Amino acid sequence: MxxxxxxxxxxxxxxxxxxxxxxxxxxxxxxxxxxxxxxxxxxxxxxxxxxxxxxxxxxxxxxxxxVVTKEAYREKFMASAIQNYFNDSYKNVVSFFAKEEKISVDDLKEIINLIEKEK
Missing domain, CATH: 1.10.10.10 (Winged helix-like DNA-binding domain superfamily/Winged helix DNA-binding domain)
Structure with missing residues (x-):
């Protein structure tokens, strides 16, 4: 793609x-x-x-x-951005948004809850 x-x-x-x-x-x-x-x-x-x-x-x-879905493009684009700009680390992505104050503590708690539910 x-x-x-x-x-x-x-x-x-x-x-x-x-x-x-x-x-x-x-x-x-x-x-x-x-x-x-x-x-x-x-x-x-x-x-x-x-x-x-x-x-x-x-x-x-x-x-x-x-022909290409929005979801397929988003997945490819995000994977590439995370690899190229965040050393392939999702932790670095979340840390970046936290430092830029683009994500709140409540949002982070919600993400943690979603992760824990998946396990």
């Missing part, structure tokens, strides 16, 4: 949300600066070449749909 650019990832989130979409429908969902229609069409075709989406053809138009 190839890494996506930021713009490709943004477009994939829209496609995951819509489940099936024509380029004009994807364009309507973009909340940041909208690219030119042809640029967006190229991005979607790149996603298809990378194996993230496929399409159904209706004459000259294509309706795109995801």
């Amino acid at each position: 190839q890494k996506l650019t930021n713009k490709e990832e943004e477009i994939m989130h829209i496609i995951w949300q819509l489940e099936k979409a024509f380029v004009k429908e994807i364009m309507a969902e973009i909340t940041t600066k909208k690219p030119h229609y042809n640029t967006l069409s190229t991005i979607v075709r790149n996603l298809e070449e990378k194996g993230y989406v496929s399409h159904n053809a209706y004459g000259n138009t294509h309706q795109y749909y995801p």
Whole structure:
């Protein structure tokens, strides 16, 4: 699974949300600066070449749909980020968020409870 650019990832989130979409429908969902229609069409075709989406053809138009699930992408992306930025340590990930005050003590207690229930 190839890494996506930021713009490709943004477009994939829209496609995951819509489940099936024509380029004009994807364009309507973009909340940041909208690219030119042809640029967006190229991005979607790149996603298809990378194996993230496929399409159904209706004459000259294509309706795109995801081939890779959001969950599969998240799993791959998170595993890569944890390996590359946290020395493959989930403890380092949690420690990072605790130091940045992005996770509360209550959240940590809830995580501990979830872990203990799994055992």
